[in-house]
Amino acid sequence: MTEAIQPALAVTGFHVAGVHCGLKADGALDFALISSDRPCAAAGVFTTNQVKAAPVLYDQDLLAANGGADVRAIAVNTRCANACTGELGLANAAETARLTAERLGVPLESVLVMSTGVIGTQMPMDKIARGIDLAAAALASDDDAWHTASRGIMTTDTRPKIASTDLVEIIGGSCRITGIAKGAGMIAPNMATMLGFIVTDAALTPEQAGRLLRGAVEVSFNRIVVDGDTSTNDSVFLLANGASDLILDTPELEAQFAHALTQICVELAQSVVRDGEGATKFITIEITGAPDDTAAKQIANAIGTSPLVKTAFYGGDANWGRIIAAAGRSGVAVDPARMQLRFAATDDAPGLLLFDAGMPTHYDETAATALAQGANIVVRLDLGQGDGSALIWTCDLTHDYVSINGHYRS
């Protein structure tokens, strides 16, 4: 079995398109469609925000009704999140699915919908209808179509996020996994965190798809934070159409697939953080020695969402006291006298010890500053309490984040 992350790879039986239908004023791609020429087993992971957008509610109902056994298409629009839109919003989500099903000649119950954009505006259905028409006409199954589709779901993203891997099963049979995602702001852990869809030509049961997707999301999309704000629209789907005839009927095969799927999800999730709104740095936060994993994650999130920590890294300032202070306000019982804090430039470097036994070490300030000024920063905090650990990825808080979000709607 071999694996390799590829720039983009079409998957047998899936057809995709990205088009401009007038949602974005600047003429950029703003609508995407994904279609399978045969029924797919499907699973979704959705936002934990209690204010869920209409498409999230629609898709949750649909998957509950059909058991994820027969999905044929996903229609994705930008500019309008269709969230906080009430009954009309739900009707518009259903109408988007109906128009898509009609245009593709597939059952209404097999079409999922996704929206991203401004919260609190109703869907411009004339433009959505045009998007469905244009995208259906543009559907294609080559690598270029995937690139185009990945650009068709971008909002404040500065670049498309796409990842693909080949799985070649050693005793014959193979499958491929390709995923695309969008997301740059309103990103917080503990939810799917963005829009993403991953397709494979492996044959999965809906139950298998759900288990595999949840497992992969937990160590990828649930580990990223840009600003701590959870979207109303976060959704990630896994669609498996079985075109490869590869059935994952042994634990070994399923584990191999799970590993590859996780790689794709990690690649996409890290792409979201690297393209975080205004981000200039990629920051890894590793917590060890916590009372348990939940406590470790709580501390990691407190650090990863701290405006003071994130602005210090933007400024290239090794102001590590803010990290200890964030841990102290996380809600977890901690003891600074037991902590050890290190900065490193890479995951495998031992790192520079800055804080130990309740006080600063005699570290070299120049070395600490150099680490804080790097494009990749690993923050390693050991709490000295237990075996709990957590790992999250985040970015810095910059002038551009403020610019982007101060004027998003205008």
Added chain:
Amino acid sequence: MTEAIQPALAVTGFHVAGVHCGLKADGALDFALISSDRPCAAAGVFTTNQVKAAPVLYDQDLLAANGGADVRAIAVNTRCANACTGELGLANAAETARLTAERLGVPLESVLVMSTGVIGTQMPMDKIARGIDLAAAALASDDDAWHTASRGIMTTDTRPKIASTDLVEIIGGSCRITGIAKGAGMIAPNMATMLGFIVTDAALTPEQAGRLLRGAVEVSFNRIVVDGDTSTNDSVFLLANGASDLILDTPELEAQFAHALTQICVELAQSVVRDGEGATKFITIEITGAPDDTAAKQIANAIGTSPLVKTAFYGGDANWGRIIAAAGRSGVAVDPARMQLRFAATDDAPGLLLFDAGMPTHYDETAATALAQGANIVVRLDLGQGDGSALIWTCDLTHDYVSINGHYRS
């Protein structure tokens, strides 16, 4: 009984000073001292951060030991928070108190210390000693001295915070209350949130001082948020020296005093938010109709700390969907179909209804934008669930916040 918020008023028996002792490179005032010519009843409210600065630990021990019955002085330094400094930090806090007690000729057990500044550096004790000497020599009891002292505790503050009120008891006897505070960043609710000290010439018991201070802090300093980061050093003290001979020995008198003390604390707390790092807007968040007050406060804090909400207000964008989304991720069970969201320009204006029954109203976008572009914004969210309510004050998230905190140490 009459009351009036005054620009500054000296209080009988208290002597204060603000000096430059070399902590700040630019020659600005960086050390303050407050002294009482007789023992004070004292109470303190401290940070809830589990990583507590050495002066916080020192003062908590001191007040626990003497019961708040005999406090004579507070020494306050800037530039160094003396947090995350271990045993040496504790020794330096004690040495600061010892030098102050010696210089003033008061018992060691009667001196409190406060520090604010960078976390994780040890105290430059030579400069601290100079600060104590200079300040002790400069102690004065006039209004000007209070203005100077209020500037002596500033860090990233752009202006001093000082408030004073006269209480004239109708059947004879009177007292005065004056408070000064500092704080502009690392401000979050649920703790004292900054450095502040309030003095009065009324005669209080230590128990009375504690009860009155906690009550006033709960509806003032515990209601403000700048960035959601809780300081390691937050402390507010109330010192009562009894010089006025006014004893608050009836519930009516205590209530009158409590009202005036609360006014002072609200004035100081609001000053902190108005001077929030980089702030251009003063934002009031009122939650009503929550299941209970705790839930209401949790939602108010989620909204008040949301980077997306705060940047939208900075941009003057009435992007209210971000407010609903923040409520949805607050952890409280909410139902958007029951919510009503209004923006207003003042506390007593009815406000513009933007979101009702799960969807946007047909509001006038120009009117909404005008409200979002005002210098004072009241956000009123009714959850339609119960009788719980909360009120907090916050500010916008701006380019200047990022500039200030990206380069704080340099």
